[in-house]
Amino acid sequence: MQKIQIKNMVCPRCIMAVENILNEMKIHPIEVRLGExxxxxxxxSKELNSFQNQLEKLGFELLDDKNSTTINQIKTIIINQIQNSDKRNFVLSEFISGELNKDYSQLSKLFSSTTGITIEQFSIxxxxxxxxxxxxxxxxxxKEIAFQLGYSSSAHLSAQxxxxxxxxxxxxxxxxxxxRKGIDGI
Structure with missing residues (x-):
């Protein structure tokens, strides 16, 4: 089994686009999900190069280094949590650390040094x-939007x-x- 990490794959339409590429290449994936x-x-190598070329035409790219993969995983976790959240009150740092089974301070430093913003800023x-x-x-x-997204109040949401x-x-x-910006453009 091979896991392929893909940058900028951040929405259901992205999944469909990648599935279409794989179908055209006659590659049958076990699973296609956000970022992988x-x-x-x-x-x-020929299939991988062809896949990469097709991905690049749609604005995606393969991630091949460990740090890029980790950054992409953090972004995917945050996007999934915000887009599909039924957990209103959770601690972002604990959630990300638990999902990746890594120390949050290391993840935070890597994310900030690579992206130029903090994980918290990206989440906001x-x-x-x-x-x-x-x-x-x-x-x-x-008020309902504030509750859905885990804000303490609509005033807090409005201020932010x-x-x-x-x-x-x-x-x-x-x-x-x-x-509005696409979630992959942030």
């Missing part, structure tokens, strides 16, 4: 993009939203053109 593909048989940016998405859908109140975007959630909702 599991295949039963090792890909030979992801949460703000999720808030934007939920505001655009206009199905939940700000304004600090990151320069707008209050209400101002953002009233904009004709919403300035």
């Amino acid at each position: 593909v599991l295949v039963e048989n090792q890909l030979n 940016l992801q949460k703000i993009e999720k808030v934007k998405e939920l505001l655009v859908y206009d199905e939940l109140s700000l 939203f304004k600090k990151v975007t320069g707008l209050t959630p209400s101002e953002f909702k009233s904009l004709a053109e919403k300035d």
Whole structure:
């Protein structure tokens, strides 16, 4: 079995795109999930090069060094937690450390030195993009959004939203053109 790590693979559409590439190459994966593909048989160098070329056409890239793989895993954990969370109150550092079975301070230093922002800042940016998405859908109140994303209050969410975007959630909702970023662009 071979595990292949893929950078910028951060959403369900990304999974579908990678599955399409594998199908075109007649490679049948065991599993395709955010940031990685599991295949039963090792890909030979020709298959791996072809796979890499196809991935690059879609803005993905293979991760081959350990540090890049770890950074990608941290990002994937955070994105999954925010996009699919039913755990409202958890400690991010403990969660990431437990998921990767590594010391958080080492993970934090690696992430900061590589990306230029802290894990916490990355998490906040992801949460703000999720808030934007939920505001655009206009199905939940700000209080409900705050609860869903684990904020202590809607005031805390509003303050953080304004600090990151320069707008209050209400101002953002009233904009004709919403300035949203893809989760892979953060």
